[in-house]
Amino acid sequence: MNIGLFTDTYFPQVSGVATSIKTLKEELEREGHTVYIFTTTDPDVDKDQFEPNIFRFASVPFISFKERRIAIRGLFRAYQVARDLELDIVHTQTEFSMGYIGKFVAKNLHIPCVHTYHTMYQDYLHYILNGKLVRPYHVKQAMRAYLHNMHGIVAPSSRVVKTLRSYGVKTPMEVIPTGINLCQYDHPVLDDPRVALQIAPTTNVLLSLSRIAFEKKIDEVIAALPAILAVVPNTVLVIVGDGPARETLQNQAKSLGIWEHVIFTGEVPNEHVAAYYHMADLFLSASESESQGLTYIEAMASGLKSVAAASPYTNDLLDDPAIGTTFTSEPEMVQQVTRYLAHPQVFNDPSPRLRKLELISAPHFGHRVIQFYRTAQIYYETLNRDSTKLSD
Numbered sequence: 001m002n003i004g005l006f007t008d009t010y011f012p013q014v015s016g017v018a019t020s021i022k023t024l025k026e027e028l029e030r031e032g033h034t035v036y037i038f039t040t041t042d043p044d045v046d047k048d049q050f051e052p053n054i055f056r057f058a059s060v061p062f063i064s065f066k067e068r069r070i071a072i073r074g075l076f077r078a079y080q081v082a083r084d085l086e087l088d089i090v091h092t093q094t095e096f097s098m099g100y101i102g103k104f105v106a107k108n109l110h111i112p113c114v115h116t117y118h119t120m121y122q123d124y125l126h127y128i129l130n131g132k133l134v135r136p137y138h139v140k141q142a143m144r145a146y147l148h149n150m151h152g153i154v155a156p157s158s159r160v161v162k163t164l165r166s167y168g169v170k171t172p173m174e175v176i177p178t179g180i181n182l183c184q185y186d187h188p189v190l191d192d193p194r195v196a197l198q199i200a201p202t203t204n205v206l207l208s209l210s211r212i213a214f215e216k217k218i219d220e221v222i223a224a225l226p227a228i229l230a231v232v233p234n235t236v237l238v239i240v241g242d243g244p245a246r247e248t249l250q251n252q253a254k255s256l257g258i259w260e261h262v263i264f265t266g267e268v269p270n271e272h273v274a275a276y277y278h279m280a281d282l283f284l285s286a287s288e289s290e291s292q293g294l295t296y297i298e299a300m301a302s303g304l305k306s307v308a309a310a311s312p313y314t315n316d317l318l319d320d321p322a323i324g325t326t327f328t329s330e331p332e333m334v335q336q337v338t339r340y341l342a343h344p345q346v347f348n349d350p351s352p353r354l355r356k357l358e359l360i361s362a363p364h365f366g367h368r369v370i371q372f373y374r375t376a377q378i379y380y381e382t383l384n385r386d387s388t389k390l391s392d
Contacts, residue, residue: 001033001373002086006078006102007093009068010039010054014267015211016294017118020156020178021093027179027366036085038078038098040069055081057098071097079105087111089373093118095146103149112380114152114373117143117160120289140167147171151383152376154369157293157313172379174372178294179365182357185301189275197238197263199279204235204341207280207304209273209295210287212243217309219245220286222252222262224330224337229261231338237284240276242267277302282340283324285309286333293317296324297360300353307336320352 005025009018025035040059041047047056057074082090082105090106090113092099099115106113144167147153153173155161161173199205206228210216218239225237239249239262246264253262268276277283283299283306293313299306300317306324308314318324327333339346358364 001088003028003033003035003373004038004082004085004087004090004102004105005035005093006038006090006098006105008040008059008062008070008096008098009094010037010042011270012042012044013068014270015068016178017093019180019270019294020116020118023179023181023362024366024369026181027362028370030363031366031370033370036082036087038082038102040071040098042069057101059097062096071101075101075104078102079108083109089114089377091116091373095119095143099146103146107149112151112373112376113149114154114376115147115150116154116156117147117164118156120159120163143167144169151380152372154372158316159312162312172375174368174375176365176368176372177360178297179360179362180294180297180301181362182301185274185277185298186303189278191272191275193238193265193272193275193279197265199236199238199263202234204232204282205280206235206237206282206284206337207240207276207299208237208284209240209276209298210285212239212241212246212249214245214248215287215289216245217286217288218249219252220330220333221284222249222256222258224333225253225258225261226256227330227334228337228341229258231334232341235341236261236263238263238265238276238280240265240268240273273298274302277304280304281344282307282337284333284337300324301357301360303353305340305347307333307340317356320349321347322349322352323356 005021007021009015010021011018028035037054039056041056057071059069059071062068062070078101087109089111090102092102092115103113147169150171153171155173155175156178158175161175208218208221212218229235250264253259277299283304286309288309288311296306296308296317300323306318308318308326310326310328314326318326325336327336
């Protein structure tokens with residue numbers, strides 16, 4: 001098949017969505033399909049740079065979210081390019097500019113259009129005028145409008161299905177967790193970040209790895225750190241990433257008197273991320289905003305246990321202490337973290353982790369998406385056939 005992936009975010013932007021799309025592209029190509037990326041321009045990509053099978057469209061930074069971009073033109077150019085490429089299917093990865101361009105292309109080429117719903121937007125409304133302009137009701141209406149006439153929706157988790165069904169979306173959906181390249185995480189890393197960060201080999205390392213944004217609730221992790229240190233003093237929290245909440249979190253650590261136990265690394269290149277998982281003793285997150293929690297999966301692939309805020313997604317993923325646990329309060333978080341740090345050899349049965357990894361491998365992910373494409377094609381043909389009968 002000739003497949004067009006339409007997205008507002010792609011490398012060199014760093015995000016879980018960009019990583020998911022890159023993984024999907026590589027797996028589809030590995031199975032013999034041809035994949036074309038339709039995405040936005042990026043200030044870090046020279047306009048004259050040759051990128052095979054990647055088409056970039058003029059864009060501007062998104063309001064209140066400057067790291068992400070929105071295409072401002074390219075509708076008919078995208079259609080002409082897609083027509084010349086003889087696309088068989090369009091797969092949109094955004095509900096904004098490039099998503100609507102993808103829907104337009106699919107409609108005019110008379111081919112199926114499927115979508116992956118990556119983001120739980122109700123958790124991000126504070127980015128637009130501090131949540132005073134856009135309400136959850138507006139998200140519901142916007143998503144219903146965008147997903148209308150889709151021929152299939154890939155849901156990274158059951159939480160996404162439940163949310164979209166509550167919006168009244170009736171399009172066929174399938175839960176397909178984003179896969180990862182296990183080889184990237186499961187082998188020993190030669191360059192230990194502990195050396196560069198001057199962390200002793202005997203020090204316990206708690207790892208937070210994400211965009212440093214307020215909805216990630218890293219402040220709750222920092223707030224719990226004094227109680228953790230009271231039980232396990234030889235511990236540091238390493239916060240990997242960057243974002244708008246960084247200065248606020250730094251001030252919080254200083255005000256709590258735990259500055260020497262908190263390390264901010266800044267943004268780390270994607271190819272170096274695995275080394276941070278391998279250096280840590282425990283992955284810790286209080287975020288409830290993820291639809292798929294790619295960092296939990298990466299931690300698991302690295303052999304790192306996670307302690308995470310309870311949600312339908314994390315409760316399902318971290319269902320065995322050999323993989324990780326979930327909490328609903330700060331005391332629970334502290335109790336679980338200190339238990340793992342004080343007894344590192346407990347809950348080391350590899351079987352639950354290996355069973356989970358088999359289901360989230362990149363090849364399994366790619367195979368399931370291809371199957372979903374074929375289902376969407378059948379659904380599209382059925383709709384067209386039924387529509388023709390009605391018109392007759």
